[in-house]
Amino acid sequence: MTDHTYSMDTQHVAGGDGDVEEEMDEMLHPAKRDRINKDHTPIKQQQLKKMKPSKEPEDTYSKILQTMQVLSLKIDEQTELLKSFERRIEANSVACKVNREDIGALQEKITVLQRENSQLKEASAEHARYKRRWNLRLIGLPEKDGEDTREITLGILTRIVPVSIERLRESVDTVHRLGRRGDAASANYIPRAIITQFGMRIVRDDVWKKSREARVCREMHIRFKEDFSKDDREARAKLWPRIQEARKAGKRAFLKEGYALIDNKRVDPD
Numbered sequence: 001m002t003d004h005t006y007s008m009d010t011q012h013v014a015g016g017d018g019d020v021e022e023e024m025d026e027m028l029h030p031a032k033r034d035r036i037n038k039d040h041t042p043i044k045q046q047q048l049k050k051m052k053p054s055k056e057p058e059d060t061y062s063k064i065l066q067t068m069q070v071l072s073l074k075i076d077e078q079t080e081l082l083k084s085f086e087r088r089i090e091a092n093s094v095a096c097k098v099n100r101e102d103i104g105a106l107q108e109k110i111t112v113l114q115r116e117n118s119q120l121k122e123a124s125a126e127h128a129r130y131k132r133r134w135n136l137r138l139i140g141l142p143e144k145d146g147e148d149t150r151e152i153t154l155g156i157l158t159r160i161v162p163v164s165i166e167r168l169r170e171s172v173d174t175v176h177r178l179g180r181r182g183d184a185a186s187a188n189y190i191p192r193a194i195i196t197q198f199g200m201r202i203v204r205d206d207v208w209k210k211s212r213e214a215r216v217c218r219e220m221h222i223r224f225k226e227d228f229s230k231d232d233r234e235a236r237a238k239l240w241p242r243i244q245e246a247r248k249a250g251k252r253a254f255l256k257e258g259y260a261l262i263d264n265k266r267v268d269p270d
Contacts, residue, residue, distance in 0.1 A: 128229055129257050134173075134204055135227035136211075138194040141220070143181065150175040153196055159216040161206050171203040172196060195227065232258045238269040 138153060153175045157168050177192040198204035211217055211224040228236065239260040246253035246262045253262045260267040
């Protein structure tokens with residue numbers, strides 16, 4: 001019995017690999033036998049192919065370099081533009097400095113010219129006043145067609161000053177009416193004034209002084225006035241109320257050519 005058992009074991013051993021595997025399968029648990037893959041055979045592991053390096057990094061570097069070059073060119077252009085602005089600003093600063101100096105010089109010249117102009121205007125006005133000091137205005141004498149203004153005026157003057165008509169003819173230079181003749185039908189018709197220009201200042205002053213109380217002036221409702229320029233007439237019109245006020249206050253007040261004297265102090269219309 002023992003020999004039989006041994007011989008069976010020997011047969012099983014000698015039977016080959018197939019029998020052994022079957023026997024081992026029978027010895028395993030059924031659940032494990034189901035998980036065994038009998039068709040599996042070891043295979044040679046495949047080697048992975050080496051990937052060629054991509055050219056994308058090189059392209060990216062090239063693009064970055066190109067962009068940096070473009071930016072560098074733009075920066076250079078901006079830098080040159082800023083330098084150009086700096087040069088222009090510097091040139092403008094120099095020009096402004098020159099202009100300020102020129103303006104200062106011109107202002108000084110203007111000041112001098114204004115002072116000279118004021119002096120010339122005053123000199124011209126004084127010259128005009130000086131010439132007018134030989135004149136008298138006759139106010140209120142009615143106008144007539146074809147009148148001889150000179151002979152009429154000489155006839156009036158002979159009644160004001162005790163001078164012969166021959167001397168008056170020698171002393172009186174020109175006699176004429178001022179402005180254009182007005183319309184007699186107009187409600188505002190006023191006889192034009194007569195300008196009498198004397199050749200001798202002493203005769204003019206004598207007529208001016210005596211005409212204020214002359215009988216002929218009262219009878220004919222006429223009067224003689226000094227001949228002032230338009231500016232002087234306007235100044236006297238402005239100053240006359242102040243003269244009246246000063247006189248009422250007991251002060252010595254007089255009107256002059258373009259100004260007033262109040263207690264020997266000059267008063268201008270402005």
